[in-house]
Amino acid sequence: MLRLVTSETPPEFTHSGSKRPTITDVARAAGVSIAVVSYALNGRPGVSAATRDRVLRIADEHGWRPNAAARSLRTTTRSIGLALVRGDSATTHPAAFMELLDGIQGTLAAKGLALVLQVVEDHDAAATLYRTWWAERRFDALLLTDVLVDDPRVEALRSARIPAVALCHPGAARGLASVHLDESEAYARTGRLLTGLGHRRVGLVTGPEALDSTARRVSALRAAVEEAGGALVDAPDAATQEDAAAATRVMLTSEEAPSAVVLSSDLAAVTALDVARRLHRDVPWDVSIVAGRDAPGCRLATPSVTTLPLPLTALGEAAGNAVLDLLDGERPVERVVPVGALTIRGTTAPFRR
Amino acid sequence: MLRLVTSETPPEFTHSGSKRPTITDVARAAGVSIAVVSYALNGRPGVSAATRDRVLRIADEHGWRPNAAARSLRTTTRSIGLALVRGDSATTHPAAFMELLDGIQGTLAAKGLALVLQVVEDHDAAATLYRTWWAERRFDALLLTDVLVDDPRVEALRSARIPAVALCHPGAARGLASVHLDESEAYARTGRLLTGLGHRRVGLVTGPEALDSTARRVSALRAAVEEAGGALVDAPDAATQEDAAAATRVMLTSEEAPSAVVLSSDLAAVTALDVARRLHRDVPWDVSIVAGRDAPGCRLATPSVTTLPLPLTALGEAAGNAVLDLLDGERPVERVVPVGALTIRGTTAPFRR
Structure with a gap:
């Protein structure tokens, strides 16, 4: 098959060979020339408003659609693909994910790049989709x-x-371009804050366990707590808010209950206040609580929750810029986004013997 | 300019005329024929693994990219565009938005349609983007x-x-295809529940005020409360969780404070428990609370929150199906998604005189 497209023929009007109505069908139905239909559909001058309206109405009635392949010749928008795995953080921590997304899209959009999202069932399906996207040359780069x-x-x-x-x-x-938040530093700081307050048994509720970031959080907090002669009690498989609440309860009712608990999710930390309340533990005097991300809920809770504010929008912006670097041919691309200081509020207090 | 593309020439290898490296450059650098490069880049058999790896590495080093326009000829994926306005519900109620998105994308993806999201600054910018997208024929249909x-x-x-x-x-x-949740029925039911418990002053914290759904929620709840001889106190401009907390506090400390408050956001309802606690009001005995959407936080709070479970995934699925109907030429498209019964938990009790 040979396709011929000239700039004189607006490419969206080429016949795709399918049974979809063509510009010729629309012209015939409207009783005007193909050129008039073309002008009307493209919003170009040269046709009266009345004719334009009539052509648009008839095109609509006939279900006319521009040819998907041909029209693409007109647009050279570069696109970045992101497959969202169902049950991943976009679902379990949507507020955090939207912050991240905001940063990515703002940065890409400022350079005229579009971000395309698609939800898939699991990580293997995402791997397959990425391969398919690339085989079809659908995107200029992909995000993970x-x-x-x-x-x-x-x-x-x-x-x-x-x-x-x-x-x-x-x-x-493992060799791909990467961007990450310095969460190891964040969890090390959290460990130093709590051991500085005298806590020696510290709990960590985070997850899911399969995530690389989970392992790094656990190891950074453990190192900081052990450095002060303390011990970490970790629940690294708390993916959802319910998991986190259950894990917090198990920790607080265990024989060697921690005197301070760090929860990586803001919602989990707010719910931990309810878990403690039901156990008649007074926060912060019986148990200290730290949230691994700030959110309105942490500020409005009673008491308000001490948090580590994660700069997720900045992480998204860094990811957007890493994509731009990659498209510019830069190798290797590796960015680290620094984290700020902890915000001390009402859920952290010195350890009581 | 005349472009010639045949099926014998894999379209991603046409020369775009830009300064980007071409397949010819890659072939020259690798010391192999253009055909070998083409096979290697397309992952087709006929080249050894070693040659393929070398070609891919050299192509990568040269920053070779498939031609964006030409490659589009290979893919006929239909796409649906959605402009997200910064500060809209995707930002203020991300969990609800992700539920909705999950339904839309699942339905479209099952039919091979891609959903493309782009964030814009305001509603006028979204209107402009929609016009531009259509002028460029970037999408088959748009969502709002x-x-x-x-x-x-x-x-x-x-x-x-x-x-x-x-x-x-x-x-x-106003004439566009539409899909909506029957929130009028949902808020009418909530009003009947509360007046049935004897409440005659009912508060409603929702928003933002400019949304069409806000006006409909207020009017449905007002009608139900007034039907029983009661009065509605509304705070219809509470867009964020902080706004909602402030509005709840103002209501509960006013001279004619409502004895029951409905909050359309789950997070706002959970925070309302804290607002009441700080005012030494016992929920549900001093004040009843109802959440307009269910979430883990409502179930895990103390007391757990009575909610109206909104089927947002079903709404998303209905929106996806409406898009398919529209593309199939159906007119007019109008879908209503029914709402279920209220889930009564620990925050609603009979009115105490």
Whole structure:
């Protein structure tokens, strides 16, 4: 098959060979020339408002659609693909994800790049979709969030040499371009805050366990607590708010209950206040609580929750800029977004013997 | 300019005329024929693994990218566009938005349609983007969320006869295809529940005020409360969780404080428990609380919150199906998604004189 497209023929009017109505059908029905239909559909001058309206109405009635392939010749918008895995943080921590997304899209849109999202069932399906997208040359680069310790998507992207930015530690990106928040520093600081207050048994509720970031959080907080001669009690598989509430309750009712609990999700931290309340534990005097992300709920709770504000919009912006670097041919791309200081509020107090 | 593309020449290898490296450059650098490069880049058999790896590495080093326009000829994926306005519900109620998105994308993806999201600054910018997208024939149909009482996007889509589905009451869609949740029924039921418990002053914290759905919620709850001889106290401009907390406090400390408060957001309802606690009001005995959407936080709070579970995933699925109907030429498209019964938990009790 040979396709011929000239700039004199507006490409959206080429006949696609399907049974969809063509510009010729519309012209015939409207009783005008193809040129008039073309002008009307493209919003160009040269036809009266009345004719334009009539042509648009008839085109609409006939279900006329521009030819998807041909019209693409007119647009050269570069696109970045992101497959969202059902049950990943976009679902379990949507507020955090929207902050991240806001940063990514703002940065890409400012450079005229479009971000395309598609939801898939699991990580293997995402790996397959990434391969398909690349085989079809649908995107200029791909993004990867919620990177696992052993991630089939990373392997798929690496082996096919697909340009991609992984939002994770370079260790998990295994050679892919990477952007990550310095959460190791954040959790180390949290550990120092709590041990500085005299806490020696510290709990950590985070998850899911398969995420690379979970392992790094656990290890950073454990190192800081052990450095002060303390011990970490970790619940690293609390993916949802319900999991986190259950894990907090198990911790607080165990024989060697921690005197301080860090919860990586803001919603989980607010719910931990309710868990403590039902156990008649007075926060912060019986147990200290720290949230791994700030949110209105942390500020409005009673008492208001001490948090580590994660700059997720900044992480998104860094990811957007990493994509731009990658498209500019820069290699290797590795960005780390620093974290700020903890915001001390009403849920942290010195350890009582 | 004349472009010639044959099926014998894989379209992603046509020369775009830009300064980007071409397949010829890659072939020269690798010391192989153009055909070998083409096979390697397309992952087709006929080249050794070693040669393929070398070609991919060299292509990568040269920053080779498939031609954006030409490659589009290979894919005929239909796409649906959605402009997200910064500060709209995707930002203020991300969990609800992700539920909705999950339904839309699941339905479209099952039919091979892609959903493309882009964030814009305000509703006028969204209207402009929708016009541009259509002028460029970037999408087969557009979606509209957070529809305003007087929405510039609705007017833009209507006047240009752009195929679009608005997620709002048909009254606000003004002729566009529409899909909406029967929130009027939901808020009427909530009113009947509360007046049935003897409440005669009922508060409603919702918003933002410019949304068409806000006006409909207020009017449905007011009608139900007035039907029983009661009065509604409304705070219809509480867009964020902080706004909602402030409005709840103002209501509960006013001279004629309501004995029951309905909050359309789940997070706002959970925070209202804290507002009441700080005012030493015992929920549900001093004041009843109802959440307009269910979430883990409502179930895990103390007491757990009575809610109206909104089927947002079902709304998303209905929106996806409405898009499919629209693309199939069906007119007019109007879908209503029914709401279920209230889930009575620990925050609603009979009115105490």
